[in-house]
């Protein structure tokens with residue numbers, strides 16, 4: 001990994017962090033309602049966005065995201081103002097026009113299919129886009145992300161099965177961001193497997209479990225996994241152990257967890273880059289302050305944008321002919 | 322004349338050759354069987370899925386998100402219930418994405434009683450389905466409508482639930498579908514897959530079989546949202562669909578012969594969005610109405626029609642309108658005594674119609 005890429009990843013991680021922190025604040029004020037997001041998953045989610053093949057149609061990657069992929073969207077090139085628009089439920093929210101929670105992305109020109117709150121249903125849907133890509137050829141793949149607790153849902157097993165049918169092994173990258181919790185329930189209370197990956201292995205899918213708090217490890221594992229899906233046109237399962245730095249969501253307060261209780265991938269990366277001499281000791285402070293200010297300014301703009309009206313509720317129930 | 326199964330098959334063939342249908346799939350949908358009700362025999366895009374309804378609906382959604390045009394079959398309506406949250410997602414995809422994504426997908430499933438199907442091959446699904454906004458819902462009673470509604474569903478850019486009545490799937494139509502050969506034996510030879518005494522024979526014979534599709538099939542459409550006056554009458558309107566169109570017809574003949582009562586029968590064909598105008602015009606003309614179907618009675622789809630009729634036509638009614646639905650029981654039992662007591666029968670319809678017509682204005 002060259003210096004330039006290392007710093008690029010750092011910058012995107014900081015931007016994503018500042019966006020989420022702004023939204024946490026919004027959830028505690030009159031600027032927004034419910035928050036949930038990906039603070040603590042940036043070391044994995046930024047490389048995911050950088051390595052993906054972004055575009056529209058079967059030749060590009062399809063994304064079936066979990067609700068913690070803000071950093072991936074930032075790495076794909078999203079203007080964070082768009083996400084503040086969703087958090088502030090403006091009609092200008094380009095994903096859902098103020099209809100859906102934050103981190104519920106939809107962006108057709110980038111093949112980002114609707115994020116849904118229904119845990120794990122994306123695993124039953126992802127084989128559809130992957131099947132279309134298998135038939136089409138090329139090197140576009142389908143990427144589906146989800147948490148650890150949700151793998152207990154039948155849909156996870158549905159998807160694994162449908163991605164391994166004879167003659168129809170699908171170019172589908174399974175990604176579990178394992179934060180060892182489903183809301184309040186610890187992983188080891190409700191899962192008998194050491195790793196969820198063991199389940200995927202049972203379907204004959206190659207698997208890897210990695211430290212998702214480590215940027216380089218994540219980057220390399222994602223590259224290997226994507227290359228495999230792109231060229232072999234078969235599924236791959238990647239499980240990234242990650243942190244959850246603001247709890248599950250605003251329903252549990254969204255406060256930062258006590259220092260030292262969970263690793264912060266952003267600080268790990270900063271420490272590493274300072275030690276390697278890639279950045280100066282004050283680089284982070286400067287960037288962080290800059291982005292924090294920037295998010296504030298963006299929110300100030302977003303606040304002036306129009307809200308949905310009662311008449312808007314009836315729009316888009318059906319596609320126009 | 323073609324049966325409903327043949328009509329659906331011909332429409333799907335037209336769809337995969339002219340309308341961009343990419344996948345027709347579900348349990349036993351591909352060769353050798355071509356569907357347990359034979360509706361997908363001989364189709365070039367038909368394939369067998371795992372025995373997994375959630376995977377079928379999920380994959381259909383995914384295919385549609387990727388710009389394909391899938392037709393997904395749930396083998397029996399009785400087994401669609403475990404997909405309801407996925408159906409809800411399909412129904413809200415366009416709305417929740419502000420029109421970015423729409424799902425040009427058709428889900429087919431066979432519903433209703435009438436073949437001694439007992440507890441798990443007799444369910445209705447329309448009342449449940451009507452609770453899932455964002456879908457269009459059709460339920461034809463005649464082969465020609467089955468063809469025309471399928472063409473419309475395949476052309477539609479929204480998710481369409483295409484139900485068809487088990488009891489009518491093998492009933493021949495009275496109207497020639499445009500392009501259908503006039504001789505039904507000829508049609509059978511052309512598009513029915515050859516039988517075999519065992520599955521092994523079927524696999525063997527059918528591996529060499531190719532259908533000969535009628536050349537002149539057209540994009541004959543029955544528009545979604547248009548009802549049909551099955552029988553014109555002046556005295557009372559029956560608002561119904563599926564198998565009960567024909568049960569109402571039998572009741573109407575009895576009423577005509579025994580009481581001189583002239584019954585009008587509306588076959589809704591589309592349950593959502595349903596044809597308010599045709600229904601209201603009929604009710605306004607006759608002033609009396611019976612809403613009829615076989616689903617269970619609480620939160621029955623017919624109650625919605627009933628309520629809307631009361632809202633819109635109240636002052637034109639000359640008698641209290643009624644709903645005749647299935648019994649409020651957990652299932653349709655196997656013995657005919659159970660089934661007859663659960664599903665409105667001709668004599669029940671006659672009784673209701675007489676009751677309404679006997680009411681003084």
Ligand SMILES: Cc1ncc(C[n+]2csc(CCOP(=O)(O)OP(=O)(O)O)c2C)c(N)n1
Pocket residue numbers: 068117118119120146147148149150151179181182183248
């Ligand atoms: C089908 C369904 N059941 C329950 C919920 C409520 N719920 C929301 S998030 C969540 C926990 C998910 O945990 P996990 O899959 O590990 O993802 P994480 O939030 O940890 O990233 C639950 C139970 C839901 N949204 N959908």
Ligand SMILES: [Mg+2]
Pocket residue numbers: 147148149177178179180181182183
């Ligand atoms: Mg979790």
